[in-house]
Amino acid sequence: MDDEEARTRLLDAAEALFYAEGIQAVGMDRIRTESGVPLKRLYKVFPAKEALVTAYLERRDRRWTASLRGAVADSADPVEAVFDWLAQWFSEPDFRGCAFLNAYGELGTGPAGVLDVVRRHKTELRDLLAELAGPGREELADQLLILVEGATVVATLTPGPEPAHRAREAASALLAREGGHAID
Template sequence: MPSLDTETARTRLLDAAEELFYARGIQAVGMDEIRSSAGLPLKRVYALYPAKEHLVEAYLQRRDVRWRGRLAAAVEEVADPRERILAVFDWLGSWFREPGFRGCAWINGFGELGAVSAAMARQARDHKRAFAGYVAGLVAGAGLPAELGPQLVLLAEGAMVTAGILGTDAPAAQARGAAEALLRC
């Protein structure tokens, strides 16, 4: 079997890590299982990521770029600035309906490791700050008071947690309804 170039090996490793970490949790998955799923020698895995924590960081960074990109793409399809805010909740609903949805990777990871891993806590905080900044930008773009941003973020975050725990997309519609009420004030 020919040796894979570094980027291909890294992609296979991150794909395997994302699938396993998201489905079962970070602590429940060992490096050997990720290596096996990626089809890479253990030596190659550790050459790419010398510690599991490094792999977790890379997985979350890549997921962050993808997650926020998908959200932004969905919101950008909507022209009206106020409707763009509500499109966040519509997109959350579609995300909640995806096969294998298990809640927010950063909330889950923070719950597992936030107290013992500064890197995990930093990743979760960075992701949540970026999301809050995105929502604040939508609020500003709609000419609405800035204090609405954090309120809308709390609705979205609550919907993520509830959908992950209950396994239903209903919290997205409920949060959207609350967001509509806030926008009318």
């Protein structure tokens, strides 16, 4: 097994375990066991748990953001597509909320690398919403971010598409008020 294969296996195990059970609840020995990567190789690839957590969140960010961007790129109404995408995500059987907010909630301002990834992820999401809101509509972008984040937190407690549908209704009202088009 080379370092790249070990890295992939470790990240696969870390993502499944950290997202399902929490970062602090899962030790490096459990990651090693689940991944099948020898201990020496694990610490060669990820010298500390913080490095593994940071890599897990960076990989999740790339996939999550690419998936959302893909959904809005192919849509006639990109703002509507955001909430439709959220409804699908919230309905997944293993949905456990936002991995980034979960990590921040567990670790707070502790590991700097982790906090940087969380902040970058939220900035990217806000930037995407600003693109969708259009030029000069910064306040609307901030409001859409609050709707997305709020719906995600509510869906963590009550999984299913309903929080996304309610946030979509609120976004429609905001867009109508702002002189944009309402979401059907």
